[in-house]
Amino acid sequence: MGYQPIPLESWKDCKALNNEYGQRISRGRAAGRLVGWMSAVVSPEITWAFEVVPIGGEWYGAIAADWQQEQVDLSQAAEDAGYSRELCAYARMSLGSMFSGRGPLGDFPKPDFVVGAKGGCNIQIKWYEAIARRYPVPFLVLDTPYSPDPEEYHLEYYLSQLYEYIAFLEEVTGTKTDEEKVVKSVTTAFRSSDVWDEIMELMKARPCPISMKSLYSYMPAIVNMAATPEALALLTKLRDELAQRVEEGAGDVQDESIRLLWEGMPLWYKLDFIKYFHENGASFIANGYLSGWGNIFRTFGDDVPTSFGTKIWTEPNSLREAVLEVAKRYVRGRGLSHRIQSTIRLAQEWEADGVIWHSNRGCKQVASGELDCRRSLQEETGLPTLLLEASMADSRDFSEAQMIARADAFLEQVRQRRRESKNVGKVQR
Amino acid sequence: MITAGLDIGNRSVKAVLLLNDKILSHSIVLAAADSTAAGNQALNEALEVAGLSREAIEHLVVTGAGRHEVSFAQQKLTEVSCDAVGAVWLFPAARTVIDIGAEECRCIKCNNAGTVIEFVMNDKCASGAGIFLESMAKALEIDVRQMGELSLQAQKDLKMSTTCAVFAESEVVSLVHSGEKTEDILNAIHSSITSRTASMLARTGIEKDVLMVGGVARNAGMVDALKREIGLDVFVPENPELVGALGAALHAFKVATDPSVKFLPEVKGHVVETIKQ
Numbered sequence: 001m002g003y004q005p006i007p008l009e010s011w012k013d014c015k016a017l018n019n020e021y022g023q024r025i026s027r028g029r030a031a032g033r034l035v036g037w038m039s040a041v042v043s044p045e046i047t048w049a050f051e052v053v054p055i056g057g058e059w060y061g062a063i064a065a066d067w068q069q070e071q072v073d074l075s076q077a078a079e080d081a082g083y084s085r086e087l088c089a090y091a092r093m094s095l096g097s098m099f100s101g102r103g104p105l106g107d108f109p110k111p112d113f114v115v116g117a118k119g120g121c122n123i124q125i126k127w128y129e130a131i132a133r134r135y136p137v138p139f140l141v142l143d144t145p146y147s148p149d150p151e152e153y154h155l156e157y158y159l160s161q162l163y164e165y166i167a168f169l170e171e172v173t174g175t176k177t178d179e180e181k182v183v184k185s186v187t188t189a190f191r192s193s194d195v196w197d198e199i200m201e202l203m204k205a206r207p208c209p210i211s212m213k214s215l216y217s218y219m220p221a222i223v224n225m226a227a228t229p230e231a232l233a234l235l236t237k238l239r240d241e242l243a244q245r246v247e248e249g250a251g252d253v254q255d256e257s258i259r260l261l262w263e264g265m266p267l268w269y270k271l272d273f274i275k276y277f278h279e280n281g282a283s284f285i286a287n288g289y290l291s292g293w294g295n296i297f298r299t300f301g302d303d304v305p306t307s308f309g310t311k312i313w314t315e316p317n318s319l320r321e322a323v324l325e326v327a328k329r330y331v332r333g334r335g336l337s338h339r340i341q342s343t344i345r346l347a348q349e350w351e352a353d354g355v356i357w358h359s360n361r362g363c364k365q366v367a368s369g370e371l372d373c374r375r376s377l378q379e380e381t382g383l384p385t386l387l388l389e390a391s392m393a394d395s396r397d398f399s400e401a402q403m404i405a406r407a408d409a410f411l412e413q414v415r416q417r418r419r420e421s422k423n424v425g426k427v428q429r
Numbered sequence: 430m431i432t433a434g435l436d437i438g439n440r441s442v443k444a445v446l447l448l449n450d451k452i453l454s455h456s457i458v459l460a461a462a463d464s465t466a467a468g469n470q471a472l473n474e475a476l477e478v479a480g481l482s483r484e485a486i487e488h489l490v491v492t493g494a495g496r497h498e499v500s501f502a503q504q505k506l507t508e509v510s511c512d513a514v515g516a517v518w519l520f521p522a523a524r525t526v527i528d529i530g531a532e533e534c535r536c537i538k539c540n541n542a543g544t545v546i547e548f549v550m551n552d553k554c555a556s557g558a559g560i561f562l563e564s565m566a567k568a569l570e571i572d573v574r575q576m577g578e579l580s581l582q583a584q585k586d587l588k589m590s591t592t593c594a595v596f597a598e599s600e601v602v603s604l605v606h607s608g609e610k611t612e613d614i615l616n617a618i619h620s621s622i623t624s625r626t627a628s629m630l631a632r633t634g635i636e637k638d639v640l641m642v643g644g645v646a647r648n649a650g651m652v653d654a655l656k657r658e659i660g661l662d663v664f665v666p667e668n669p670e671l672v673g674a675l676g677a678a679l680h681a682f683k684v685a686t687d688p689s690v691k692f693l694p695e696v697k698g699h700v701v702e703t704i705k706q
Contacts, residue, residue, distance in 0.1 A: 110557040371632070384546075406550060409509035416510070420544050 003278035005211055005252045006245070008064060009236040017234055018220050020119050021059070025109045028053035034112035037094075037131050040223050041119035042142060043162060045189040045326050048227035049181040050169045055109055055373045056224045057128065058120070061090030063098060065268035065393035067104045074100065075394050088351045088362045089393030091127040098131060110209040113172045115165070119144035119330050121365035148335035158327045166323070185227040186322040190313050190329075192226035195235040197294035202242045204350050207251030208259065209242040212284040213274040214252070214264050222293045251283065258282035258414055262348050263373075264358035264366055265289060265392035273403065280411055286350040288342055297342050298332050336369045340376045347381055354384045354414040361391040382419055386410040431485045433500060433687050434511070434677025435472060437464045437495030438560070440531035441644065443674040444471035446479050446486075447682055450518075454478035455671050464495035468502075488685040490677040494533070506680055508535055508673050509548045515676030516640045517543035519666045524636040527626060527655070527663075528673070529645035531559040536629040538636060543676070547633040554594070557625045559645045561594045565618050568601045569611055576615050580650030583616035585609070597621070620653035627658045639663050642672035 008014075029035055035053045047054045065071050074096030079085055081099045083092060097103035116128035125141050132139035142161050145154040166177055202209055211251055218238060225231035244249065260277065263282045267273055274284060291297065295312055313329070316322035332338075347355055355372055355377060374385050386406060391397035431453070436443040442460050442699045446453040456474035459465040468491065476483060491502035492511040499505075508528065516526040516541060526537040538547040551557050567575035587609060589600060597618070604614050639661050645651055646669035656663045666672060 378547075402550075405507070409507040409545070409550075411547060412507055412510045413548070416544045417546075420540075420542060 003211070003253055004274055005214060008210075008214065008238070008249060009068050009241055010234060011214075011217075012260065013223070013234050013237065014217055016215065017225065017230055017345075020230075021220055021225060022063075022105050025055060025105065026055050029099045032296065036113045036115060036172075037109075037111040037128060038115040039117045039120050039128065041144070041325050041330065042115045042117045043165065043330070044224060045227050046162065046166060046182060046188040046323070047169070048189075048225075049178060049185040050173055051175065052113075052169070053175060055111070056220075056226070057124070058090050059220055059224050060097070060103070061093040061393050062219075062266075062268045063104045064093035064397075065089065066271075070102075070104075071269060071393065072396060074103065075396070085394075086362050088121075088123045088127065088364075089360075089391045089397075091123060092362075093393055095130060098134060104220045110135060111137050113168075114139045114208070115142065115168070116140070117142040117144055118146070121363075123364070130253050138168070138172050140165065144330055146334045148333055148337060150331045150333060155324075155327055155331050159323060159332045162323050162327055167177070167372060177319065182319055182321045183316050186316055186325055188229060188232050189227040190325065192222060192232045192235055193294050195232065196222045196226075198239050199235065200286070200291050200294055200296070201243060202239070202246055205246040205257040206259075207249070208283040208285045209245035209251050211252040211274060211278060212262065212287060213271045214291075215290065216271060218292075218297065226293075249363055253278045253281065253283045255281050256283045258353050258411065259285045260414075261285065261343075261350065261352040261355045262287045262358065263289075263343060263355060266399060267390055268393050269395045270398055276299055276404065276407060277411070282411060282414075285352060286346045288339075288346055291342075291346060295329075297338075298329060336372060339369055340373050343373055344377055344380050347377060347383060352383065353418060354386070354410065356386045356388060356410070358362070358392070359387050359389045361389065361394070361397045363392065384410065384413045430487050430682070430685060431481060432678055432681035433472060433486045433489045434674040434679070434681055435468050435491040435493070435496075435499065436508070436511070436671075436672075436674035437468055437491060437493035437499060438530060438670075439494050439533075440459045441670065442467040442471040442493070442495075443671050444468075444475040445448065445671055445674040445678040446475045446481070447678045450679065450682055452675070453481075455668065455674070456539060457670065460495070461582050464498035465500065468495075468499045488681040490632070490681040490684070492673050492677045495576045504680070504684065508533075509535060509545055509550075511673045511676030511680065512544050512642060513537050513539040513676065514543035514679050515672040515674075516642060516666075517541065518675065518679055519672065520638060520664055522638040523640040523664070525630070525633070525670075527630070527639065527641045528643040529558060529622070529626070529641070530643045530649070533557055534626060534629065536633045538633045539667065543679075548576060549629045549632045551625070551629060554625070557622055557629075559643075561597070561622065562645065562648065562651075563616070564594065564598060565601060565615075568598045569605070569614065571611065574647075576619075577647070577649035579612050579652065580615035581653060582612040582620055583610075585613040585616075587613050587617035589621040614663050615650060616654070619648070619650045620658070622651065623654040623658040626655060630659065635659060635661065637661060642669045644670040646670075 033051055033053050037055050040056045040058045075092045075097035077100040079093040097108045101108050114128045114132035116125045145157055147154055221231040222235050260282055313325050316325050360366055430448055432447045434445045440460050443457050445455045447468050454475045456471050458471045489502045490501045490504045490506055496505045512526050512528050516523045528535040534551045536549045539545050557645050563573050600668050641663050646665045652663050
């Protein structure tokens with residue numbers, strides 16, 4: 001028993017699509033398209049309506065982190081250039097690649113334009129500016145408003161930002177906006193998000209139908225390419241496969257006895273760490289980072305989603321409607337209280353037995369507030385929790401023996417607490 | 430029924446034998462590169478004291494940093510689980526357990542059944558563990574076993590400014606050259622460790638009664654410094670370094686008498702092999 005992953009029929013398509021994303025860069029450049037470095041939250045819905053080749057900085061950071069020993073060299077190159085080791089590891093991957101000229105795709109893919117956005121985190125503003133300044137190339141920052149309770153004027157503000165982005169793309173490409181393409185691109189992206197929500201929902205099944213390790217490979221489809229018909233087709237195929245597994249009661253961890261929520265970023269260079277939990281009967285059934293690419297955490301719109309299946313976007317019929325839908329997606333309630341609520345919701349709705357936080361070194365956006373989040377969740381749910389300190393993209397910050405020591409103790413704790421709650425009706429404190 | 434617990438630590442290996450749920454005998458031997466040999470030695474010495482042979486043991490649980498190296502135990506458990514069970518057995522009112530060993534420090538919050546509610550480990554920084562004390566004793570040219578009692582004679586509240594075990598030695602030398610008394614310096618060293626322990630306790634939360642276990646608990650100065658730091662009584666069992674092995678033995682007794690009690694299935698193979706890419 002243990003971890004015996006069931007082969008996915010969509011796996012080949014997934015690999016092909018991921019490779020395609022990388023190959024687009026050289027193919028697109030050869031075809032005269034402009035290459036744009038940008039954050040994943042720089043509305044891919046709008047970007048894909050233009051004839052450009054987007055490179056997601058986070059995507060690049062993730063594949064660079066998986067680049068065996070070379071990924072340490074990339075960090076070192078960034079540090080040699082004067083960047084702190086405490087800086088976001090994704091940023092160090094792309095900056096290190098830029099300074100050394102090499103990376104997981106071969107040469108560093110030079111940008112023709114760069115777009116940063118505050119929607120991911122504040123680091124992205126200066127990270128992308130550093131790339132733009134080196135060449136130098138046109139650079140735009142999308143100023144996503146941060147508010148725990150966004151109002152109409154926040155939405156209007158971001159709408160103006162998105163129109164500025166469209167104007168920027170027109171200027172750098174020398175083309176006019178194809179409104180129909182934007183509408184189609186946005187619609188496809190939102191349909192992909194709906195399918196992603198369904199996939200997240202299917203993870204509630206017992207056993208969980210898919211290992212989180214496998215699911216991470218589908219992230220480029222939802223994060224970077226959701227606006228493409230190919231990505232929508234892939235995600236739909238995956239959803240159907242998983243639905244079939246749920247019907248058959250099949251899952252990658254055959255003797256699943258513990259269900260965990262993983263909060264925070266993946267360990268891109270050590271996804272195999274997930275296997276350790278699987279070998280010990282534990283599945284990861286939810287992850288806030290994964291769920292966030294769907295719709296369940298959106299808080300702006302006519303219908304605030306309180307349960308799965310609530311339709312919260314309207315099919316656009318015009319450029320204005322399409323851009324408005326995009327604005328509503330990115331202008332969402334942000335702040336510690338939202339984070340706490342989202343985490344508690346995932347833990348309760350997905351019926352987790354425990355929660356593991358990955359405290360990602362160098363990731364201020366995510367690290368800030370995680371202890372408060374953890375404490376609130378413990379008070380609200382009584383669930384056992386574990387904080388693991390590592391990095392999403394710097395393997396030097398991963399100490400295997402220490403992580404295993406903590407994982408062992410945590411899994412014992414989860415089993416003991418669950419047995420105790422069965423015996424006495426509730427967990428004793 | 431005879432059950433046994435073995436704690437393969439970084440500096441010492443401890444064995445505890447139980448007759449049902451009563452302690453029959455125990456032993457402590459120095460750790461060695463060969464954990465199996467050291468584990469066997471500790472177990473055999475405890476058996477000799479009890480006048481028993483190995484065949485008498487119904488169930489053996491091993492814990493400690495070297496537990497994965499030992500193949501002759503029926504079960505392996507982490508020190509966190511074992512500390513909690515052992516602590517509550519010795520002190521039924523214990524709810525916060527601090528285990529400062531040679532190379533690690535653990536803070537554990539548990540309930541009245543010895544079930545772990547929360548835990549925090551520090552195995553990144555040596556300045557919170559026993560080897561730091563050993564290197565400080567060397568710097569002060571005293572026996573590490575004298576540190577505790579001597580520090581209780583401190584008159585001055587000195588502060589160590591460095592947080593690093595490596596640089597602390599040069600700071601101690603500097604304090605000596607400044608004419609500061611050994612007992613005052615020792616008190617400062619103890620306080621620097623307990624301030625870091627207190628940070629860990631802030632994460633687990635502190636609930637009375639507080640129990641300190643592990644070899645460092647024999648240092649009366651450390652216990653005193655911790656009491657002052659957290660403002661609560663800190664209790665220390667008679668043989669604090671045996672609590673992990675005791676907890677392991679108690680787990681063994683539970684499993685031997687109640688087969689429905691299951692713990693973490695044995696890790697398949699060595700850690701590195703399990704998650705090798």
